[in-house]
Amino acid sequence: MLNHERKTRLLSILSDAGSIVAKDASRELEVSEDTIRRDLRELARDGRLKRVHGGAVPVAEANAPFAARIGIAPPEKIAIGKRAAAMVEPGQVVFVDGGTTALQLARSLPAQLSATIITHSPNVAMELLNHSNLDVEIVGGRLLRHSVVTSGAATIAWLDRYRPDICFIGATGLHPDQGITTGVSEEAEVKRAIIAKSGSAIILASSEKFGAVSSFKIGDWRDVDGLIVAGEARPRALELFGHLECEIHSDENA
Amino acid sequence: MLNHERKTRLLSILSDAGSIVAKDASRELEVSEDTIRRDLRELARDGRLKRVHGGAVPVAEANAPFAARIGIAPPEKIAIGKRAAAMVEPGQVVFVDGGTTALQLARSLPAQLSATIITHSPNVAMELLNHSNLDVEIVGGRLLRHSVVTSGAATIAWLDRYRPDICFIGATGLHPDQGITTGVSEEAEVKRAIIAKSGSAIILASSEKFGAVSSFKIGDWRDVDGLIVAGEARPRALELFGHLECEIHSDENA
DNA sequence: GACTATCGTGCAAAAACGTGCAGAGTCAAG
DNA sequence: CTTGACTCTGCACGTTTTTGCACGATAGTC
Numbered sequence: 001m002l003n004h005e006r007k008t009r010l011l012s013i014l015s016d017a018g019s020i021v022a023k024d025a026s027r028e029l030e031v032s033e034d035t036i037r038r039d040l041r042e043l044a045r046d047g048r049l050k051r052v053h054g055g056a057v058p059v060a061e062a063n064a065p066f067a068a069r070i071g072i073a074p075p076e077k078i079a080i081g082k083r084a085a086a087m088v089e090p091g092q093v094v095f096v097d098g099g100t101t102a103l104q105l106a107r108s109l110p111a112q113l114s115a116t117i118i119t120h121s122p123n124v125a126m127e128l129l130n131h132s133n134l135d136v137e138i139v140g141g142r143l144l145r146h147s148v149v150t151s152g153a154a155t156i157a158w159l160d161r162y163r164p165d166i167c168f169i170g171a172t173g174l175h176p177d178q179g180i181t182t183g184v185s186e187e188a189e190v191k192r193a194i195i196a197k198s199g200s201a202i203i204l205a206s207s208e209k210f211g212a213v214s215s216f217k218i219g220d221w222r223d224v225d226g227l228i229v230a231g232e233a234r235p236r237a238l239e240l241f242g243h244l245e246c247e248i249h250s251d252e253n254a
Numbered sequence: 255m256l257n258h259e260r261k262t263r264l265l266s267i268l269s270d271a272g273s274i275v276a277k278d279a280s281r282e283l284e285v286s287e288d289t290i291r292r293d294l295r296e297l298a299r300d301g302r303l304k305r306v307h308g309g310a311v312p313v314a315e316a317n318a319p320f321a322a323r324i325g326i327a328p329p330e331k332i333a334i335g336k337r338a339a340a341m342v343e344p345g346q347v348v349f350v351d352g353g354t355t356a357l358q359l360a361r362s363l364p365a366q367l368s369a370t371i372i373t374h375s376p377n378v379a380m381e382l383l384n385h386s387n388l389d390v391e392i393v394g395g396r397l398l399r400h401s402v403v404t405s406g407a408a409t410i411a412w413l414d415r416y417r418p419d420i421c422f423i424g425a426t427g428l429h430p431d432q433g434i435t436t437g438v439s440e441e442a443e444v445k446r447a448i449i450a451k452s453g454s455a456i457i458l459a460s461s462e463k464f465g466a467v468s469s470f471k472i473g474d475w476r477d478v479d480g481l482i483v484a485g486e487a488r489p490r491a492l493e494l495f496g497h498l499e500c501e502i503h504s505d506e507n508a
Numbered sequence: 509g510a511c512t513a514t515c516g517t518g519c520a521a522a523a524a525c526g527t528g529c530a531g532a533g534t535c536a537a538g
Numbered sequence: 539c540t541t542g543a544c545t546c547t548g549c550a551c552g553t554t555t556t557t558g559c560a561c562g563a564t565a566g567t568c
Contacts, residue, residue, distance in 0.1 A: 003556075004306040005273050022514080032558050039517070053514065053565060122376035125397055138404050140394025140412050143379055150392050154415065159395050159410065159503060257546070276524075286548050291525070307524070307555065 006031065007039050010056075011048060016078075018024035020055040076206050079230035081105040083251045084204060085167050087228075090114050095167035095194050096124050098149035102170055103127060109134070118162050120150045120190060137162075141189040144186060151186035159193050167198035169224075173214035174205055176240050179221060198223040202249075207233035207241040210240055221246045260285065261293050264310075265302060274309040330460050333484035335359040337505045338422050338458060341482075344368050349421035349448050350378050352403035352441075356424055357381060357460040363388070372416050374444060375403045392417075398440060405440035413447050421452035423478075427468035428459055430494050433475060435468040442470035454479040456503075461487035464494055475500045 006029055006075040006217055013028070016123050022040065026033040044051040050059050081104025088094055090113060096102050098121030104236030106117075106127040113133060120139035139162075169191050173181035180203060182188050201224040210233070221244040229237040234250045241248060246251050260283055267282070269275050276294065280287040298305040304313045335358025342348055344367060350356050352375030360371075360381040367387060374380055374393035382390050393416075395409030423445050427435035434457060436442050449455040455478040464487070475498040483491040488504045495502060 002273055002275060002306060002311070004311050005309075033514085034422050034516095034558060035556085038557085041516090054381065102454075111272065122379045122392060125376045126380065126402075128397075129399055129402065132399065136397035136399075138376060138392060138394050138397055142390055143381055143382075143390035145390075148380075148383065150394075158412070209375045288526095288549080289526085289547060292547090295526090 001029070001031075003039075008042060010036070010039055010043065014049055014056060014058060019057045019080075022055045025055070042167070047205050052095065063193065064082075074206075076230050076233065077101045078104050079251050080206060080228050082108045083228050083230060083249060084202065085109045087202065087249070088113065088115060088164070089165075090137070091118070092165040093162070095119065095162065095164040095198060096168070097121070097169045097191065097194075098147050099125065099170035099204075101206060102168060105168055105204070108244060118164060121148055122150075123148050140156075144184065147184065147187060149187065151184075151190050155190055156193050159190070159197065162194075163196070163197050165199045167194050167200075168202050168204055169195060169218070170204050171214075171218055172209055173212040173213055174203070174209045174227075174241070175213045176221075176244065178213045178217075180210075180218045180224065180254070182216055182218055184213040185216045188218050191218045195219055195223055202226040202228060205229050205233075205237065207236065210236055257293075260289075261297060264290070264293055264297065268303055268310060268312060273311045274303070276309045277331075279309070298339050323380065326343070330484050330487065331355045331364075332358050333505050334460060334482050336362045336460050337482050337484060337503060338456065339363045341420070341456065342367065342369060346370070346419040347372065347416070349416065350416040350425045350453060351372065351421070351445065351448075351458070352401050353424035354379065355460055356422060359422055359458070364427050372418060374403055374409060376404075379403050398438065401441060403441065403444070404410070405438075405444050409444055411452065413444070416448075417451050417453075418448070420455045420456065421454075422450050422458055423449060423472070424458050425468075425472055426463055428457070428463045428468040428481075428495070429465055429467045430475075430498065432467045432471075434458075434472045434478065435466075436470055436472055437468040439470045445472045449473055449477055456480040456482060457500075459475050459483050459487075459491065461490065464490055 009029060010025060012124050013025060020040065022033055022036045026036045034047060040051055041057045043049050044056065047059060049056045069146055077100055080101050083114055084105040085108035088109060093116040094104060102121065103123055106124045109131060111131055113131060116135040118137040118138065118139060125136050128134055136163045139150055139155055139158050140153040141150035141158065144151050171180045172183050182191065203224055205227050224246055226247040226249055227241060228249045230251045237248055257360045263277060263283060264274060267279060274294065276287050280290045294305055294310045297309065301313060305497050314408045331354055334355050338359040339362035342363060349371040350359060350371055350373045351487055356375065357377055360378045363385060365385055367385060368390065371382055372391040372393065379390055379392050381483045382388055393404055393409055393412050395404035395412065398405050398467055419440040425434045426437050436445065455480055459481050480501040480503055481495060482503045484505050
């Protein structure tokens with residue numbers, strides 16, 4: 001393995017897990033702890049991470065409440081993101097919502113993919129900077145601090161510029177009878193607007209949302225085309241949502 | 255096999271796998287490692303890839319470590335950012351450009367400041383998430399990978415929604431006679447548009463830009479109201495720009 | 509304050525590197 | 539067809555870089 005590749009993987013471990021433990025990394029990358037320590041020392045000298053006893057942590061730690069949030073992305077969300085990324089075809093125009101699961105989607109897109117990604121999340125946009133063949137469009141508007149997306153009348157108006165092939169939407173409530181809901185009124189407006197303009201609409205569904213109902217309705221099940229679930233949540237999803245006019249995608253049915 | 259064909263295949267291995275290991279490539283292309291090394295050296299000289307010990311990696315990496323770039327912000331840019339942040343009054347509507355110096359401005363804004371910040375840089379927007387009393391507006395459009403700002407016709411059109419009290423603009427060329435310039439055409443358009451709509455326009459001027467001229471003109475000195483310089487650059491700035499109809503602010507004249 | 513895990517440094521083996529050189533192939537002029 | 543200039547490739551050799559181990563120092567824990 002290239003020295004450089006190893007450092008890249010260390011940085012990716014850092015951003016995925018939020019920290020690096022030298023001993024674990026040594027086992028995972030199959031090199032001695034000495035080498036890991038050397039790498040960490042060099043990365044620290046370049047300001048890419050902060051060295052601590054036993055491993056390393058991100059540099060920005062102090063001022064990054066959001067970085068912490070993405071650091072703790074649970075395996076389920078990562079799996080949903082991967083499954084969603086696999087649905088994107090080259091050349092498509094894709095809308096990606098904000099939120100941690102959507103961010104995982106962005107991370108999982110193939111590095112060489114050529115497509116157009118539209119998003120109202122500055123996070124997602126930043127994540128896609130490394131994908132040199134992607135066209136990235138940011139939807140403007142007022143930034144909602146809580147969810148880190150733009151929204152408001154201006155955002156809704158701006159959305160009319162787009163007719164994506166497919167959109168990936170997050171939600172905080174997924175109920176068989178009450179439909180798809182979210183906790184913030186402005187966000188619901190944006191999600192509803194983009195679903196109406198997209199060729200197909202896919203909901204990113206982590207299992208803690210199953211059966212929940214939030215205050216603002218995004219739409220009914222007939223408004224969307226698919227639902228992505230992952231791992232052990234699959235049987236519950238089938239039970240709850242299997243009878244609806246909405247396809248259930250998961251990482252286990254290939 | 256033709257020399258040229260071999261290099262093409264090396265580049266394709268690089269884009270498929272994300273890296274080249276000299277030994278593996280030598281086996282796959284059935285030539286000696288020496289030849290592979292020679293090829294890699296030449297490709298590196300042409301800027302098609304980056305040579306590392308053991309093989310090669312994509313050169314694109316050069317523009318990816320934006321996170322690294324902001325980590326190593328030189329003291330001068332930090333000082334300029336601080337001085338600029340001090341010019342923002344509570345309640346104002348402020349446009350902030352992209353770039354590393356503008357990012358320092360964002361970082362230096364008082365945590366409790368209540369104001370409206372408009373920006374076309376997702377970076378700057380993200381940085382302001384911690385400032386809970388700020389209204390942040392993102393200007394949408396197509397994301398320019400290199401400078402991490404939105405631009406294009408849609409961006410220009412969207413800008414017409416705003417009439418900021420003050421705007422802070424970066425530039426890559428500051429010449430007494432040739433005016434204010436930047437290296438990317440689309441960026442110049444955005445900068446010019448927002449300057450025209452702002453009550454006052456301030457240029458963030460780190461000293462390596464003094465006397466330089468880039469390819470695309472943003473405007474003349476009479477179009478802007480002020481210039482922020484820092485530290486030891488002050489005497490040079492006064493000498494070069496002191497006679498222009500443009501106020502020079504620095505961190506030493508309080 | 510003692511014990512253990514981790515750290516940094518020096519060192520030697522292995523891998524990768526650059527350079528010089530010779531043989532093979534190519535091309536154009538004679 | 540022959541000759542000479544030129545390029546490309548593989549090999550040899552000395553140099554540099556990387557890596558794992560040994561050992562004393564240091565930091566964290568109980």
